[in-house]
Structure formats: C-alpha cells, structure tokens
Amino acid sequence: MESANRTQHNTFILHASLSPLNDFLEENDTNITAGETNSLGCVQIRIPQELFLALGIISLVENILVVLAIIKNRNLHSPMYYFICCLAVSDMLVSVSNVVETIVMLLNDHGLLDVQPGMLRHLDNVIDVMICSSVVSSLSFLCTIAADRYITIFYALRYHSIMTTQRAVTIIVVVWLASTTSSILFIVYYTDNAVIVCLVTFFCTTLVFNAVLYLHMFLLAHVHSRRIMAFHKSRRQSTSMKGAITLTILLGVFILCWGPFFLHLILILTCPTSPFCNCFFRNFNLFLILIICNSLIDPLIYAYRSQELRKTLQELVLCSWCFGV
Secondary structure, eight states: OHHHHHHHHHOOOHHHHGGGHHHHHHHHHGOOTTTTOOOOOOOOBOOOHHHHHHHHHHHHHHHHHHHHHHHHHHOOSHHHHHHHHHHHHHHHHHHHHHHHHHHHHHHHHTSOOOHHHHHHHHHHHHHHHHHHHHHHHHHHHHHHHHHHHHHHHSGGGGGGHHHHHHHHHHHHHHHHHHHHHHHHHHHHHHTTTHHHHHHHHHHHHHHHHHHHHHHHHHHHHHHHHHHHTTTTTTHHHHHHHHHHHHHHHHHHHHHHHHHHHHHHHHHHOOTTOOOOHHHHHHTTTHHHHHHHHHHHHHHHHHHHHHHHHHHHHHHHHHHHHHHHH
16 A cells, blocks of 8 residues: 555656556555556565665765765865765755655654645645756766766866866756756646656767767777876876766666666656556556665765765764764
C-alpha cells in the first residue's frame, strides 16, 4: 500500500510519466506485494517508505558537507569547484524533496497528519519544481564542468582569462534561472507530451555534448601534454586530466541512476498501453531509489577524487563530532 501511495502522490516525475496509468495502477497496486506477480505476469518490487527517508537524509547530509567544505577551504575557490558546489545543491534538491514528501506520507499513513487534497496538490507542485530543477540543473552543470575541463586542457595558458570568477558566477546564475523557469513551465503544462519530449531531448543533447568533449579531450590530451610540458606546466595538465576523469565518473553514475527514469519517459511516449511497458512502469519506485542514490554517491566521488576536498570534509566531520561530544 505504501508503494501505491507514493505512486499516487509523487512529484513531477509521476505527473509527467504516470498520468496515462493512473486508472491501471489504482486497480492493481493494492493487490501486489514484494516480489508478487500480478495477472499480467509483472513483478513489482515493494520499497519501504523508511528506506526512501533514510537514503534522503544521508544524501542531504553528505551534500551539505560538500557545500560547507568548498565554502570553508579557500584552495577550493575556483570555477570548477563552484560548479561542483552547484551540482551538490542540485542533489540536495532531490534529497530535500524526497525527505519532505516521505515524512508527510508516513505521518499521513499513521494518522498523525490530515492532509487536505488542496494542500497535497500545492506540496506536489513545489516538490515537482524542485526535482525538475534538479535534473535540468544537474545536466547543465555537468556540461559546464565538462566545458571548464576542456578549456583547462586545451587553453591552459589562457584559462584564467577565459574562465574568470565573474563569468563563472554569471554562468551559475543563468543555469539556475533557466532551470527554475523551465521547471515551472514543465509543471504548468505537465499534461502535454511536449514536456516529456523536451526533457528527453535535453538529456540526449547533453550526453552528446559531453561525449564530443570527452572524445576530443582524451584523444588529443597526449599530444597537448607535450606542448604544455614545453612550458613547464605538466602539473597543470595532470590536474586537468584528473578533473576530466572525475567528471567522466560523475556522468557515468548520473546515466546509470537517471537512465531508467528517462527510459520510462521514452516508453510513455512510444508504448503507454503495451503490457511490457506497463510492467516496466510498475517498478517506478525502484527508479526513484536510483535517483536518490545518485545524490548519495556523488559526494563520495568528490571526496575520493579530490584530496583537498577529502581533507576538508574530514575536518568538518571531526569538528561536528567534537561539538556533539
């Protein structure tokens, strides 16, 4: 029943992707338990609300620590880490929306909170905007970091004149404004299939953009490295390539975690009434868990790939523990 409740009361993801299936879900969800097969031969994995809440809180704490670490350490005050900080904020939007929604649903399920339909709609709209802003801004900042690494590698001697702090801040403001505006428009017109087409197109476009930059970076990095070494800048080249590899890992995790969701959107457009697609739709809660896991994994990647950031995170955790004691 918990899985059915989340399906009925979820965010923009459900508004945009499950609206053709509402009747279908309402008729069948109450009869399906963990690993149980329905009349169509579909298996729906039942995920406890407590798991959503636990993962949401952990990922929220992790990303808050990343943001605080970047603010605290002046050595991390560079355009790339500004963009990584924004990526962490994007992940925080997913975590906050998940935690708030799950708490409301748990309180409502236990009779501790009487949620009126009007209030629920407003809450859904806010959470919708937060999650949609998260996915749009995450993709945008992944592209921005890729472009930043590209400039660092191929225009190393002019990097500081090209990617100034002022330009980095301008890019950040533009991305957040565009993400928020587009998210609001997506929510207003969520019943239109054009919304799904826009999201899928944006996802595919960003993947192609990053793939082209990565291909150029890794194919020509060796040749460019020799040129840089001639100017005794080999350390910068090594650092830049390390940043590019870190971004590759981040993008790979993003695709793995968000891929099923975008496949879900594509199937909504191509086969909304197919029995096979309906079976895929039934495990949407599993796709939500993957999305939350992306927010949880990203900070671990930052810490693993950056010794400076890892050191600052350790200091923050130690200070928090000392104050706690």
